Amino acid sequence: MVHTILRSLAALKNVPVAELDPLYDRLEPDALVSLMAHAKDAESTVNVEFTIDEFTVVVTHDTVYVHTGEPTVATIGDRR
Numbered sequence: 001m002v003h004t005i006l007r008s009l010a011a012l013k014n015v016p017v018a019e020l021d022p023l024y025d026r027l028e029p030d031a032l033v034s035l036m037a038h039a040k041d042a043e044s045t046v047n048v049e050f051t052i053d054e055f056t057v058v059v060t061h062d063t064v065y066v067h068t069g070e071p072t073v074a075t076i077g078d079r080r
Helices: 002-014 031-043
Strands: 050-051 055-059 065-066
Touching: 002 050, 002 055, 002 065, 031 050
Parallel strands: none
Antiparallel strands: 050 055, 055 065
16 A cells, blocks of 8 residues: 555656655554554445645555545545
């Protein structure tokens, strides 16, 4: 999952993965992997959405989706 996020960001930025800032500077990759694994083990649905630079990353139990634009989920304090 983490490698998929990195490869997607690199492709959208048109740079090698090695030129990206480390993902752990923005989030805790081990915590994301652990959360998704726990959700799978508990047969629960969990979606995680966050932004990195101008990109929104959405992680579900079986999909990583990276796109430009606004997040699709309102944040705390957001009055959408």
